[in-house]
Amino acid sequence: MEAKMKTLMNYVVLIFTAIVFLGVSTANAQEWTKDQQEVWQVIETAWENYQIENYDAVFESIHEKYLGWNHEDPLPTSKAKWMKTMEMMKEFGKLAYYDLDPARILVYENVAVVDYYFTQTIAYTKDGETTDYTMKGKNAEFLIKEGGNWFLIGDMTFWKPKK
Numbered sequence: 001m002e003a004k005m006k007t008l009m010n011y012v013v014l015i016f017t018a019i020v021f022l023g024v025s026t027a028n029a030q031e032w033t034k035d036q037q038e039v040w041q042v043i044e045t046a047w048e049n050y051q052i053e054n055y056d057a058v059f060e061s062i063h064e065k066y067l068g069w070n071h072e073d074p075l076p077t078s079k080a081k082w083m084k085t086m087e088m089m090k091e092f093g094k095l096a097y098y099d100l101d102p103a104r105i106l107v108y109e110n111v112a113v114v115d116y117y118f119t120q121t122i123a124y125t126k127d128g129e130t131t132d133y134t135m136k137g138k139n140a141e142f143l144i145k146e147g148g149n150w151f152l153i154g155d156m157t158f159w160k161p162k163k
Helices: 002-028 034-051 055-060 079-089
Strands: 062-070 093-108 111-126 129-146 149-161
Touching (some): 034 093, 034 111, 034 129, 034 149, 062 079, 093 129
Antiparallel strands (some): 093 111, 111 129
16 A cells, blocks of 8 residues: 555656646746737848848838947947948858847837847858858847838847857
């Protein structure tokens, strides 16, 4: 009888542990609203267009009053300056790989703030030789909805080489 009771208790502990772990993993999973999903799709589409070198679509998704900043630049960058830099870079650099991981998406009326982590590999080609540079970083992107469409109006980016 004692052996049966011990076996039963082991099963109870095992089932309880499984339920606790399932509950924790479910509680940590993020469930996005329709608005949050719509905004995240804008972010993903921009990265997809960048990777396939559809720069016109990337530029169209950026608001005319855009100002973006990264940890290397002393001042924010305008849309015109960013476009000029991208036009120059496409001659020798290509987004070979990327991975995005959303951390927070806040949508309030026609404004959205998106915080996410990214990993990207840029393949630079010079004199026929290609070198890959992989970076990990985080973005805070600010979007505004006008005429039914979301536009990137500002961002702050920080990255470091992947180790």
